[in-house]
Amino acid sequence: MNTLPIILQFSVSLQTEESIQEEFQRRRGQPVSFSTHARHQEACLHTAQSSFSLPIPLSSTPGFTTNIVSLKWRLHFEFVTSGESSGTCLVRGSQSEAVTWAGVEQIGVDTFSWDLPIKVLPTNPILASYVSQFSSTNSITI
Secondary structure, eight states: OOOOEEEEEEEEEEEEEEEGGGGGGGSTTTOEEEEEEEEEEEOOOOOOOOOOOOOOTTOOOOEEEEEEEEEEEEEEEEEESSOOOOOOOOSSSSSOOOOOEEEOSOOEEEEEEEEEEEOOOOOHHHHHEEEEGGOOOOOOOO
């Protein structure tokens, strides 16, 4: 019987990926450059739903591609999971007392990451000056 892994913790980073076409690189085999602009990390054991907000700096360059260089945006997720029981241990003093959860000291974990490409569009400078006056909410379900 296969059981789904339990997600113990996750982190998400707003990143850019800059790559230069090989014929224009200073050194052959120059690696792709990643920059992190914002990050959120959360412990989420026994959590059914979570949310996060990663601000995109107003001065950021939107994604683009030329024959020399490309700049792409992504959300980089990292998950810490366990295939074991979440280590639930109930401690009960007496029947009149509340039940308390106590975690285990050690648990076997696995980690994996996932990249979600996103598109960042240019900002109108006039609208950017009003950004503090507007409140908005966006969500993504994974």
